[in-house]
Amino acid sequence: MALFSKKNNYYYINSNHQIKNNELEEALTLAADGIGKFALNDELTILYFNQGLCNLVGEKAENVEIQGFNSSLYIHPDDVELVKEKFLEASKTMEKTFKMRYRLIHVAGHSIHVKVNGFFTGELYEGKFPTVYLIFTNISSLVQMNQELEMERKRYAMFTDLLLESYFEYDVKNDILKIFDNTNFYIFPDKEIRMFSKLIGDENSVNTIQNCISLYECIISQKDCEKDIEFLVDNEQKNWFHMKYHKLLDSDNALDKIIGSYKNVHNEKIFELMQNQYNYELKKKAEYDAVTDLLNRATLEELISLNLKIDIMKGINIFMIFDVDDFKEINDTYGHPFGDIVLHKIADIFKESFRSVDIIGRLGGDEFAVFLPQISSIEWIIQKLKGVLPKVKRLSKELNIEKSISISIGIYEIQFSDSFREIFIKADKALYQAKKSGKNGYEFYSD
DSSP states (O other): OOOOOGGGHHHIIIIIIOOOOHHHHHHHHHHOSEEEEEEOSTTOBEEEEOHHHHHHHTOOHHHHHHTTSBGGGGBOTTTHHHHHHHHHHHHHHTOSEEEEEEEEEOTTSOEEEEEEEEEEEEEEETTTEEEEEEEEEEOHHHHHHHHHHHHHHHHHHHHHTTSOOEEEEEETTTTEEEEEOOSSOOOSSOSEEESGGGGTTOTTOOHHHHHHHHHHHHHHSSSSEEEEEEEEETTTEEEEEEEEEEEEEOTTSOEEEEEEEEEEOHHHHHHHHHHHHHHHHHHHHHHBOTTTOSBOHHHHHHHHHHHHHSOOOSSEEEEEEEEETTHHHHHHHHOHHHHHHHHHHHHHHHHHHSOTTSEEEEEETTEEEEEEEEESOHHHHHHHHHHHHHHHHTHHHHTTOSSOOOEEEEEEEOOTTOOHHHHHHHHHHHHHHHHHTTSSSEEEOOO
């Protein structure tokens, strides 16, 4: 169990862990905005940090030492106690990994919103304080966008409430469309359009006629409804309109008229689309591993468990666990940032090698998992792995290091009614046999 003290922090940081190769630093930046190792004491003492973390708060590396490696100085004052409480809560749950969000303080004075993925190292600082690795992702732009979208949404809600809606009436039997437009937009060619249905199929019609076609196709093909539709406004650009309409029947139950209203909701619709994109970005950050850009363990387990509940018994279904051989030696020799680059490279090989329907994720540390539904044969997966193994081996040459990089693989053929826990245990047993057999290979589970 490693011990640390403030006295030797600077030597530890600069001699053992700091990456001096700019290319490696740039590659690491692709995986995370900042990475650091911290002790869970009052100062949240910094035991290791990369250049990305310095850039995040705008601090020079030498100033970190001058400040006594006190990371609490870089946390927003309103969030310091919250962060400490979160760390304490995470340490009590005995979970190795955890997530949180809080604000850092840039040396220029402004706040930096970060999402943090952390895991406990199992080491103690000064013999009593747990230590953690934290991976920082800057989400300030997403938070700011959300705040701006909410403000704009409220503004436009107030403005649009003051606007009058426009109306239309379509006389189906006489094929006449009447428009009662309360806006200044030029949308339809006239207030009354005869032979309305005959406009369909005119590919060379002007934009206002195209709007008539869009309206006709919308209202004639559906029952009473409410929906958003795009119209060309003033013959220039498309705007979103919210439409509501009802169909009226005559005494013989034949369709007589269609009446409805439309209202320009273009700005609200654009904000809605932007909000959806923002939510997608946040969801992605919550579901994916920051270092490898693969699914994180929780999401991986959830998706595989869902697949196990449906009928996947057509063909052969495989679950595999991958473990990087002697990964601790790579970390100890070249530093944890370099180790993260290795993990990122291996993840890229997996993404290139397996199918789009396969579920690939990082279990944590140096372990990965892949779920392959409905493969054609066992020989197919064997040939696939014979391609993956040498690609991983070539990483040593690609990264210009002497230590060999390889992986061991445990394979389990899923049986009916298996749970995620069952397939994990059996693939893990197969992985143990692969390690025992000399590493850089694979083994199938057998009773």
